[in-house]
Structure formats: structure tokens, C-alpha cells
Amino acid sequence: MAILVDPATKVLIQGITGTFGACHTRLSLEYGTNIVAGVTPGKGGQFFDNRIPIFDSVAEAVGATGATASCIFVPRANAADAVLEAADAGLQLAVCITEGIPVHEMLVVKRELSRYQMKLVGPNCPGIVTPGPGPDSRGGCRIGIAPGYIHRQGHVGVVSRSGTLTYEAVWQITRRGAGQSTCVGIGGDPVCGLSLLDVVRLFNEDPDTHGIVIIGEIGGSAEQETAEWIHKHCKKPVAAFVAGTTAPAGRRLGHAGAIANSAPETAAAKIAAFRDCKIPVAESPSAIADTILKLL
Amino acid sequence: MPAGDVAENPAGARTIAERLLQSDVRRFVVKAQIHAGGRALGSLAGRPNKSGIAFCCTPEEVERAANEMLGNTLGTEQTRPEGRRVAKVLVEAAIPVRHEFYAAVALDRTRDCPVLLASAAGGVGIETAVTASPDRLIKEWIDPLVGLRQFQARRVAAALGLTGSSIFTAADFFHSMWRTWWECEALIVEINPFVQNPGPATQQSIVALDARIAIDDNALFKHPELASLRDVAEEEPIETEARKHGLDYIKLDGNIACMVNGAGLAMATMDAIKNCGGKPANFLDVGGGASQEQVAAAFKTILTDTNVRAILVNIFGGITDCAVVARGVAAAINQSGVKVPVVVRIEGNNATMGRTMLVEALAKVMVAHSIEEAARMAVQAAAG
Numbered sequence: 001m002a003i004l005v006d007p008a009t010k011v012l013i014q015g016i017t018g019t020f021g022a023c024h025t026r027l028s029l030e031y032g033t034n035i036v037a038g039v040t041p042g043k044g045g046q047f048f049d050n051r052i053p054i055f056d057s058v059a060e061a062v063g064a065t066g067a068t069a070s071c072i073f074v075p076r077a078n079a080a081d082a083v084l085e086a087a088d089a090g091l092q093l094a095v096c097i098t099e100g101i102p103v104h105e106m107l108v109v110k111r112e113l114s115r116y117q118m119k120l121v122g123p124n125c126p127g128i129v130t131p132g133p134g135p136d137s138r139g140g141c142r143i144g145i146a147p148g149y150i151h152r153q154g155h156v157g158v159v160s161r162s163g164t165l166t167y168e169a170v171w172q173i174t175r176r177g178a179g180q181s182t183c184v185g186i187g188g189d190p191v192c193g194l195s196l197l198d199v200v201r202l203f204n205e206d207p208d209t210h211g212i213v214i215i216g217e218i219g220g221s222a223e224q225e226t227a228e229w230i231h232k233h234c235k236k237p238v239a240a241f242v243a244g245t246t247a248p249a250g251r252r253l254g255h256a257g258a259i260a261n262s263a264p265e266t267a268a269a270k271i272a273a274f275r276d277c278k279i280p281v282a283e284s285p286s287a288i289a290d291t292i293l294k295l296l
Numbered sequence: 297m298p299a300g301d302v303a304e305n306p307a308g309a310r311t312i313a314e315r316l317l318q319s320d321v322r323r324f325v326v327k328a329q330i331h332a333g334g335r336a337l338g339s340l341a342g343r344p345n346k347s348g349i350a351f352c353c354t355p356e357e358v359e360r361a362a363n364e365m366l367g368n369t370l371g372t373e374q375t376r377p378e379g380r381r382v383a384k385v386l387v388e389a390a391i392p393v394r395h396e397f398y399a400a401v402a403l404d405r406t407r408d409c410p411v412l413l414a415s416a417a418g419g420v421g422i423e424t425a426v427t428a429s430p431d432r433l434i435k436e437w438i439d440p441l442v443g444l445r446q447f448q449a450r451r452v453a454a455a456l457g458l459t460g461s462s463i464f465t466a467a468d469f470f471h472s473m474w475r476t477w478w479e480c481e482a483l484i485v486e487i488n489p490f491v492q493n494p495g496p497a498t499q500q501s502i503v504a505l506d507a508r509i510a511i512d513d514n515a516l517f518k519h520p521e522l523a524s525l526r527d528v529a530e531e532e533p534i535e536t537e538a539r540k541h542g543l544d545y546i547k548l549d550g551n552i553a554c555m556v557n558g559a560g561l562a563m564a565t566m567d568a569i570k571n572c573g574g575k576p577a578n579f580l581d582v583g584g585g586a587s588q589e590q591v592a593a594a595f596k597t598i599l600t601d602t603n604v605r606a607i608l609v610n611i612f613g614g615i616t617d618c619a620v621v622a623r624g625v626a627a628a629i630n631q632s633g634v635k636v637p638v639v640v641r642i643e644g645n646n647a648t649m650g651r652t653m654l655v656e657a658l659a660k661v662m663v664a665h666s667i668e669e670a671a672r673m674a675v676q677a678a679a680g
Contacts, residue, residue, distance in 0.1 A: 027615065076514070077517075100514045101514060102481055102512055102514045102515035102518070103403060103481070103483065103512045103514065103515070104440070104478070104481045104512065104515060105515075107403075107408065107409060107410065107440040108440055108441065110408045110409075111408075111409070111439065111440055111441050112441075145615070146614065147614035147615050147644065147645060149645070150614070150644070160560070161560065162558065162559065162560020162561065163558050163559075163560060163561075164556075164557055164558025164560060164561040164612045164614065165558060165560030165561045165563075165564055166560070167612050167614050167644070168561060168564075168612055168643070168667075171612075171643065171644065188559065188560070190403060190405050191403070191405070191408050215560070217560055217563060218563070219405075220405040220406070221405070221406055222405075225406070241564070243560050243561075243563035243564045243567060244563040244567065245567045245570065246548070246563070246566040246567050246569070246570045246576055247563060247566075247579070248546065248548060250374060251546055251579075252513075253544075253546065253559055253562070253563055253579050254544045254558075254559020254560075254562060254563075254579070254581045255559045255560070256512075256513070256514060257405075258559060258560075258563070267567075283571060284567075284568055284571055284667065284668045285561075285564035285565070285567070285568055285667045285668075286568070286666040286667045286668035286669075287668075
């Protein structure tokens with residue numbers, strides 16, 4: 001068990017023929033991901049690397065292959081539409097990697113998604129990895145752009161608003177001989193699909209997850225909301241790290257959503273919220289793995 | 297909006313005031329045009345009792361006020377300590393103010409929808425009032441698929457204490473704010489303050505005395521007319537230059553420069569420097585892949601900051617081969633003639649090879665094995 005995806009999950013790739021999409025499709029195939037289809041409008045009937053059928057629409061791909069999850073590499077001008085096409089085709093899950101989608105388009109997407117059952121992860125995220133049992137954790141399910149080999153099958157659930165900082169945390173956990181149930185990068189945009197709390201709730205219900213790592217950062221108040229819920233309802237040990245204690249106020253630091261305009265949006269406020277809820281916070285980014293592993 | 301215009305020199309400011317005088321304006325206001333709020337409570341360099349807002353009664357006074365502001369720097373709560381240079385002033389008719397209101401259309405990140413915010417306690421200091429007690433703001437959440445409804449706009453007007461026809465005038469005003477927010481793909485449209493123009497009840501209007509609009513950077517590609525308004529003079533020159541190379545760079549006050557791949561890891565690296573007793577000189581994300589060109593451009597950017605006493609390079613090579621990154625870092629260090637100590641922490645794919653290559657290529661580089669160790673070494677190096 002894991003959350004959101006497992007090695008059996010049938011995955012399709014929207015934007016499979018772009019350079020970036022193609023590169024990561026190959027890496028995911030090597031990892032063992034069950035990729036069954038690609039979608040590029042106008043290229044239906046062709047094959048990706050002579051093996052993965054390409055369709056003109058998500059609906060056709062779903063009809064022909066039974067795919068239930070999508071990974072979206074569509075350029076930003078069309079990415080919001082790609083998310084809604086995935087939802088409309090009846091998928092369970094879409095992971096949107098695309099960076100730079102306008103916030104207003106995401107507001108409409110979020111509002112529209114309430115009519116569908118599909119879960120969205122991202123945009124502007126590294127994606128999801130459920131590590132497998134093989135060497136370098138192969139045999140798992142990798143949807144997105146995270147390096148596969150840093151993972152190891154295990155019982156720590158990781159949820160994060162950042163990319164490389166997640167890799168850092170995952171690699172620390174792996175190097176200490178432990179592993180991950182599933183790692184979810186929810187993305188760095190102000191309006192995104194699953195929230196930190198949504199993912200924590202899934203981990204809380206997953207028997208394979210024994211502890212949870214949350215990596216937050218400046219901007220918004222998702223960390224506070226998550227901390228309060230954990231304090232009241234979470235059955236499992238949780239450790240946190242929050243990036244940006246040195247971030248200047250009112251400046252956007254890389255991620256579109258990483259900006260502290262008011263006191264509750266600062267790293268200090270988020271760290272205080274976790275501590276108030278008895279959730280240990282790693283002092284240093286080098287101590288993320290130790291902070292959770294001590295609790296297991 | 298009050299009648300008025302923008303001037304770039306004191307004589308121009310006087311001309312605008314003289315023109316306003318002809319249309320019976322008897323009181324003027326001169327406002328420093330910088331990209332920061334809090335101007336009325338700010339102070340001009342060398343003139344601590346003068347702020348970025350001046351009320352004047354004659355064109356001569358307007359010229360004098362403009363002369364004090366233009367070319368000078370203005371520091372406010374929202375600027376960096378050294379303040380911002382004032383290159384333009386707005387000269388307009390001063391409106392007799394009975395009561396100042398505040399309104400904004402913003403993004404509510406908790407609910408993922410737009411929200412109309414309003415307060416009857418507008419004017420100077422609203423920023424602190426909003427931060428201290430956000431619950432006291434009037435809030436009306438907006439469905440992005442439907443837009444601000446008339447009844448919602450009227451409800452906010454009534455909650456502000458407006459009555460009679462003023463309710464409709466204010467509702468129209470809010471609706472215009474909403475349309476601006478939506479059509480320009482803004483992150484915030486803030487009017488502070490707005491006032492009721494005194495006059496016969498039938499001619500009452502709402503006058504916006506100041507506004508702040510922030511546009512979503514990610515949407516600018518759809519709005520070339522808005523993108524062309526970008527005023528690079530209001531930005532740090534190093535940051536503008538870095539953006540041309542696709543680098544996300546923000547200058548800070550410390551002396552340890554950082555070069556990191558990934559925004560989250562970059563923030564965490566800055567935090568680690570502070571934890572070890574140092575101060576970061578910048579935020580810099582060279583992009584996930586940390587290509588050789590990006591790394592070279594990053595070193596060039598970092599070295600334009602003369603405060604830098606040490607450089608910390610922190611790369612997590614995920615998909616990218618650390619050996620390739622190491623080659624890029626070594627080449628950039630050699631080419632740019634770095635004089636300050638460089639600490640490199642490189643981890644991930646083929647990291648051992650990458651570290652060995654760095655040590656062989658560069659006599660002076662210090663190699664660290666964790667972010668914390670790297671931060672400690674950089675802090676020591678900057679001090680020594």
C-alpha cells in the first residue's frame with residue numbers, strides 16, 4: 001500500500017512528445033512506472049519510442065488503455081486546459097508539472113474541479129513517487145520529474161511544497177537506511193490542487209505510512225491549518241521543516257507562492273504553529289531525516 | 297480620480313499645479329512615486345521630518361516639495377533600509393477628506409478564490425491595522441466563474457456605513473475594482489484611501505486617492521500592454537541583469553553569497569547560514585538542472601555584490617550528473633577570477649566523482665558534506 005499511486009497504476013502522459021515530457025517519460029519507464037499511453041493533439045496513431053501509443057485526446061487514451069492517472073508536461077499556455085481535459089475524461093489523478101500557469105487560470109480550474117472526482121497534484125511540482133522493491137527503488141511508480149534512485153521502499157510519508165528540498169529530505173532518509181511509503185510534491189504555486197493537509201490526511205489513513213515529514217515554506221497559511229488538524233486528529237508521528245526564516249518580507253523567492261506579505265505567512269509563524277501543536281521542527285535542513293526517524 | 301499629472305522635475309511639478317490652479321484647484325498634494333507603500337509615514341534622506349506626501353497651497357510650494365523629493369531617497373516601512381530613489385512625483389488636486397475608506401480585491405489562498413476586502417478605517421496605517429486584526433476587515437468572497445455580484449457589492453457598501461444613493465455609487469466602484477483585478481490578472485488591486493466627494497446628494501461620487509496594483513508575473517505574457525509598464529528603475533540593477541539570464545536572484549544585506557539549485561533548497565541554505573551565525577548576501581536559484589551557462593551567469597551575478605566575503609554553492613544533482621555540475625562550477629570559478637573563499641556542497645547523482653573533480657580542479661575550494669557543514673565553513677571563511 002501507499003497513497004495516490006502504486007506500481008499497478010496505469011499512467012498516461014499529456015505532452016509526451018515535448019523534449020521535457022519525453023525525457024521524463026523514459027526515466028519513468030526505466031523506473032518501472034506502468035505508462036500505457038501518451039496524449040499529443042494531432043499526433044494520434046503514432047507511437048512514442050515505438051512502444052507507447054499516442055492519442056489525440058485524453059478521453060480516447062482512457063477508452064483504449066484504461067489509464068487512471070495522468071502526468072501533465074503541457075506548456076503553461078495550455079496547461080490549465082490540459083488539467084480540465086484530464087478531469088473530464090474521468091481520471092482519478094492528474095499530476096501537473098508545468099511551471100508558470102497564471103493564478104487566475106488556476107482559480108477557474110480549482111472551481112471547475114469541484115464538479116469532478118479527480119485529484120490534482122501541482123502545478124509547478126516535482127510529482128509523486130511510490131518507491132518499489134528493486135535496486136535504486138525501481139519497480140515503483142514515478143509520476144513527474146523526481147530522481148528515482150534517491151528513494152527506498154519504506155514507511156515515511158513525505159509531503160512538500162518544494163522540489164530539490166524534497167530530494168534532499170528523501171535522500172537523507174534513504175541514506176540512514178530507512179525509506180518512504182510515498183513522496184508527494186504539491187508544488188510551489190499559490191493556488192494548487194491537493195494541499196499539505198489533504199496529503200497528510202491520506203498518509204494518516206495509509207497503513208504503510210508510519211510517520212510523516214512535512215516540508216513547508218513562506219507564503220499562505222497551509223502549514224498552520226495542517227498543524228492544527230494533526231494536533232487534533234493525526235494518529236502518526238509527524239516532523240516538519242519550514243524554509244525561509246531569512247526571507248525578506250514582501251519578496252517572492254523563486255516559487256510563485258513563496259512570498260510573505262503578512263506576519264502569519266512568515267516561516268517563524270509557521271514554525272511556531274507546528275511547535276504549538278507539539279510537532280517537532282528540524283532546526284537545520286540537514287536534520288530533517290533525523291527529526292522524523294527519532295520518532296519511529 | 298482627482299485631476300493631476302506626473303512630473304519628473306520640480307519645474308514640471310509647478311507647471312502641473314499652475315494648470316490645476318486655472319481649473320480652480322486651491323489645494324494640491326505632491327506624492328512620491330515609488331513602488332512601496334507607507335509613504336506618508338516614511339522619511340526623505342537628510343530631511344527626517346519630510347515624508348513622501350506633501351500638501352501645498354501654491355504652485356511655488358509644490359515646486360519646493362517636488363524639489364525635496366525628486367532625486368532624493370525615501371525610506372518607508374516597506375522599502376529596504378537605504379530607501380528608494382524618487383524619480384517621479386504625482387501632483388494632483390487635494391480632495392477635502394471627511395472620512396477615508398479602504399478597499400481591495402485580493403487572492404484568498406486559504407479558500408482559493410478572490411475576495412473583496414473593505415474597511416471604514418482606511419488611510420495611513422491601514423497596513424498595520426490589517427495585519428494586527430484581519431478579522432475586522434469586511435470580506436466578500438467572489439466566485440471566479442460568476443464575478444462580483446451586485447448584491448455583494450451593495451452589502452459591502454452598507455457594511456461600510458454608506459446610505460442612500462452612495463450605496464450604488466460605491467457598489468459600482470467595487471465592481472470596477474473587481475473588473476480590473478480580473479481583466480488585468482492582478483494579484484491585488486488596492487485603493488487606499490477612497491473618499492466620498494462632497495456635493496449635492498445627486499452628484500455624490502467616490503474618489504480614489506491612491507492605488508496599488510500588483511500583476512501576476514506568470515500572466516504578463518498575455519498582457520503585453522501591462523508588461524511594457526515595467527519600470528526597471530524601480531528594481532535592483534543586479535536583479536534585472538540576473539533575470540535576463542533566467543536566474544532568480546534577490547539581493548540581501550549579508551556577506552555570504554549562495555548559489556543553489558531549487559528555490560526551496562536555496563531558502564533552506566540561507567536559513568542554515570543564519571543558524572550558524574552568518575548572514576546570506578542573496579537568494580539565488582540557478583534552476584533545477586544547474587547547467588554550465590546558468591552556473592557561469594550565477595557567479596557573475598554574485599560577484600557584482602561587493603559585500604560578498606564567501607560563496608556557498610549548494611547543488612543537489614537529482615537527474616543531473618554531479619560530475620557535469622562540478623565541471624561547470626570549476627570552469628565558472630576559474631573564468632570569473634573569484635577572490636573570496638568558495639565552499640561547495642554537492643550531493644546526489646555521481647556526487648563522489650563530482651567532489652573529487654572539484655578538489656582536483658581547484659586548490660582553494662572547500663568541499664562540505666552536508667548543508668550544515670557547508671554553512672559553518674562559509675561563516676568561518678567569511679569571518680577570517
